[in-house]
Amino acid sequence: MIRDPSGMSxxxxxxxxxxxxxxxxxxxRERFEVPVCVTTGGTEGVEWLRREGIGATTDLDAVLLDPTLDAVAIATPMDSHAALAGRALAAGKHVFVEKPLATSAVDARRVAAAAGDLVLFVGHVYLYHPLLAGFRGNPVRSARLTWRKHGTFDSDLFWNLASHDVSIALALFGEAPSQIDVPVSERDHARIRLGFPGGREAVVDIDRTSSERVKTIALDGGRILDLTQGDPLQRELAAFAAAVEHGEPFPSDAAHAVAVVETVERIRDAA
Known part of the structure; x- marks a missing residue:
């Protein structure tokens, strides 16, 4: 079900x-009307919404039953993504949900199956980075993905951070890995090897205790892409708007999101 374009956002x-x-x-807000936000009711969040001129509510059911709302954008802790996305889809709403779609492959497949003709758009934001646009559909032989940052210590390293790099790797190589090895698995540092058919390989190296800010991809031992340059979020939300309003395809669809969750689950099992 794609929204009938009538000139209204x-x-x-x-x-x-x-x-x-x-x-x-x-x-x-640049692309949609955002009249309301569902919150936990905390004072800080409610006050922020008041300043932004957006209604605040704790009643998710009322929002999902509101026939004037076309879609929801879910930006909650990742262990709530699958349940919230599933409820929104069941209510007939298009869904933007931050990554990962779920923290189990079973839940990811269940939510994806529930989407039907509705848009299920998962926030694998790096797929919308302009430096990666030319590589989709042109699989590479090797890639080294390096991420150095400081923070997000309260979340699972694999689900929160490695899921980004897994998403990039699946897009670059055009398929799921046939082999997975995790030679380094620490609370704040991991090295992951993803083997793909034909002897192709991606190596992911993540350190969230670094004083540096590095997010790079070295492709086929040569060209280096610096993903710290540019903000793909604008392009991502533009793609969501095009999907909702015009039925345009997008790379972070349900099939891709499920493949990411399945791969991260395999990585965690191997760690």
Whole structure:
């Protein structure tokens, strides 16, 4: 079910008024009407929404039953993504949900199956980086993905951070890995080897205790892409708008999101 374009912007409810919800709001408002946000009712979040001129509610059911809302954008802790996305789809809403779609492959497949003709758009934001656009559909032989940062210590390293690099690797190589090895698995540092058919390989190296800010991909031992340059979030939300309003395809669809969850689950099992 694609929204009938009538010259009016689609109406989207934001779910989550935390750090990422606040980052999502400006680009969302450039493309949609965002009249309401579902929050936990905390004073800080409610006050922020008041300043932004957006209604605050703790009643998710009322939002999902509102026939004037076309879609939801879910920016909540990752262990709630699958349940919230499933409820929104069951209510007939298009869904933007931050990655990962779920923290188990079973849940990811269940939510994907529930989408039907609705848009299920998962926030694998790096797929929308302009430096990666030319490589989709042109599989590479080797890639080394390096991420150095400081922070996000309260979340699972594999689900929160490695899922980004897995998403990139699946897009670059055009398929799921046939082999997985995790030679380094520490709380804040991991090295992951993804083997693909034909002897192709991606190596992912993540360190979230670094004083540096590095996010690079070395392709086929040569060209280096610096993903710290540019902000793909604007392009990502533009793709979501095009999907909701015009039925345009997008790379972070349900099939890709499920493949990411399945691969991260395999990585965690191998760690």
């Amino acid at each position: 689609a109406r989207v409810a934001l779910i989550g008024a935390g750090r990422w919800g606040r980052r999502l709001l400006p680009p969302l």
